[in-house]
Amino acid sequence: MENFWQTCSAQLELELTPQQFSAWIKPLVALDYEDGKLRIAAPNRFKLDMVKSQFASRITALACQYWEAPIEVQFVLDPKNKKPVGAASAPAPAVNGNGMAAPMISSSPDNMNIANSPKREQSRINPDLTFDSFVTGKANQLARAAAIQVANNPGVSYNPLFFYGGVGLGKTHLIHAIGNQVMADQPGARIRYIHAEQYVRDVVTAYQRKGFDDFKHYYHSLDMLLIDDIQFFGGKSRTQEEFFYAFEALIAAKKQIIITSDTYPKEITGMDDRLISRFDSGLTVAIEPPELEMRVAILLKKAQSDGVTLSDDVAFFVAKHLRSNVRELEGALRKILAYSRFHGREITIDIVKEALKDLLSVQNRQISVENIQKTVADFFNIKVADMYSKRRPANIARPRQIAMYLAKELTQKSLPEIGELFGGRDHTTVLHAVRKIAQDRAKSPEVNHELHVLEQTLKG
Ligand SMILES: Nc1ncnc2c1ncn2[C@@H]1O[C@H](COP(=O)(O)OP(=O)(O)OP(=O)(O)O)[C@@H](O)[C@H]1O
Numbered sequence: 001m002e003n004f005w006q007t008c009s010a011q012l013e014l015e016l017t018p019q020q021f022s023a024w025i026k027p028l029v030a031l032d033y034e035d036g037k038l039r040i041a042a043p044n045r046f047k048l049d050m051v052k053s054q055f056a057s058r059i060t061a062l063a064c065q066y067w068e069a070p071i072e073v074q075f076v077l078d079p080k081n082k083k084p085v086g087a088a089s090a091p092a093p094a095v096n097g098n099g100m101a102a103p104m105i106s107s108s109p110d111n112m113n114i115a116n117s118p119k120r121e122q123s124r125i126n127p128d129l130t131f132d133s134f135v136t137g138k139a140n141q142l143a144r145a146a147a148i149q150v151a152n153n154p155g156v157s158y159n160p161l162f163f164y165g166g167v168g169l170g171k172t173h174l175i176h177a178i179g180n181q182v183m184a185d186q187p188g189a190r191i192r193y194i195h196a197e198q199y200v201r202d203v204v205t206a207y208q209r210k211g212f213d214d215f216k217h218y219y220h221s222l223d224m225l226l227i228d229d230i231q232f233f234g235g236k237s238r239t240q241e242e243f244f245y246a247f248e249a250l251i252a253a254k255k256q257i258i259i260t261s262d263t264y265p266k267e268i269t270g271m272d273d274r275l276i277s278r279f280d281s282g283l284t285v286a287i288e289p290p291e292l293e294m295r296v297a298i299l300l301k302k303a304q305s306d307g308v309t310l311s312d313d314v315a316f317f318v319a320k321h322l323r324s325n326v327r328e329l330e331g332a333l334r335k336i337l338a339y340s341r342f343h344g345r346e347i348t349i350d351i352v353k354e355a356l357k358d359l360l361s362v363q364n365r366q367i368s369v370e371n372i373q374k375t376v377a378d379f380f381n382i383k384v385a386d387m388y389s390k391r392r393p394a395n396i397a398r399p400r401q402i403a404m405y406l407a408k409e410l411t412q413k414s415l416p417e418i419g420e421l422f423g424g425r426d427h428t429t430v431l432h433a434v435r436k437i438a439q440d441r442a443k444s445p446e447v448n449h450e451l452h453v454l455e456q457t458l459k460g
Pocket residue numbers: 014015098100129133134135136140165166167168169170171172173174229262298326327330
């Protein structure tokens with residue numbers, strides 16, 4: 001039960017905002033488990049009601065998944081108000097600057113008891129993040145193919161494997177999927193997932209306690225190191241130095257390293273050149289924001305794993321309106337499910353509109369074709385009027401194509417409508433621009449980055 005509760009808390013921490021997690025989940029206590037019945041206690045009536053209405057079904061789904069059986073989860077008031085199980089056995093998971101959960105349990109070589117703890121817990125691999133639960137589309141098919149290849153031949157095919165992409169696009173999911181597969185294939189392998197911020201903290205602890213020998217020994221003797229969000233190493237020279245030694249040792253021993261970052265190696269600020277060149281020495285693959293069909297597939301799959309069937313209409317409606325990343329989609333789905341449960345109403349487009357009122361109005365307010373034209377013109381230092389002018393010099397034509405591409409990606413407008421807003425151009429001109437920029441984006445990390453910056457600016 002303790003293991004379950006740790007896994008469940010870690011998963012919820014990934015899914016919720018840090019505020020939600022510490023307000024609602026952290027105070028819960030797993031009381032007992034017997035004959036398929038799990039009792040979870042909340043410290044007061046208010047929290048109990050809230051947890052019952054908002055999180056009961058998710059916790060139940062995770063319990064059923066964990067025990068691979070139907071589990072009845074009862075939520076009760078905790079008369080003793082004792083400390084959570086997770087808190088008693090391990091420090092609370094840390095949260096990084098992005099609000100993303102750091103590894104399941106905070107650790108350092110000083111407090112690691114590797115020989116005695118179960119393999120999975122040492123590795124910090126989340127069992128739910130597998131290839132099976134990872135939806136594939138154009139945006140991530142290359143990354144997934146590389147991940148599978150590396151999972152099948154760790155240390156042999158691409159080393160290091162470097163994934164980059166914007167927030168919430170599945171980088172963490174993918175590296176856990178590799179870890180899960182390798183762990184299943186080679187149960188004895190010493191695998192470790194770590195968020196870069198935790199690694200920095202471990203370096204600081206080793207420094208304070210003069211424990212670098214243990215630190216080195218631990219990291220240099222792994223069979224596979226999965227390190228997430230390495231951009232956090234930027235400007236931290238001691239961490240970079242330690243990581244450099246670990247990197248060299250592992251690669252020389254043909255041990256697999258997998259790295260994620262929010263941008264491609266050369267763009268990471270404050271990173272030592274020798275590390276940058278090493279990051280790029282294996283395979284570097286981008287994960288792009290999901291396209292519409294993939295967003296729909298993700299929504300349908302996530303709803304299904306929560307035991308809910310979404311109609312295609314509803315899934316398309318949500319996917320059309322929320323375009324930035326998968327984490328946002330998951331958040332929206334949770335809101336919809338909670339809203340429909342709370343009101344006891346079936347999930348229809350009207351319910352979705354009500355449940356996502358705030359989210360949708362922000363999206364609608366922020367992104368218009370005019371807004372895109374202005375942002376792109378400012379970015380490339382040209383006049384907004386050039387967006388609709390007939391002039392065609394390259395320094396204008398290219399930003400115009402980019403603006404058309406973004407208009408197609410980020411608004412609901414059709415190709416003819418976009419053409420109209422760009423000075424009455426034909427829809428085939430818009431189509432050509434959209435295809436051209438999409439191709440360039442797939443080929444060139446620089447173009448991808450430029451577009452990513454513009455998208456982030458537009459989304460505020
Ligand atoms: N292709 C996918 N199929 C299913 N779920 C996905 C997919 N991509 C992302 N997710 C889910 O979306 C959420 C966010 O993904 P993840 O944490 O892997 O993003 P990330 O790229 O590591 O983001 P960050 O840069 O913030 O660390 C997770 O719950 C993950 O399981």
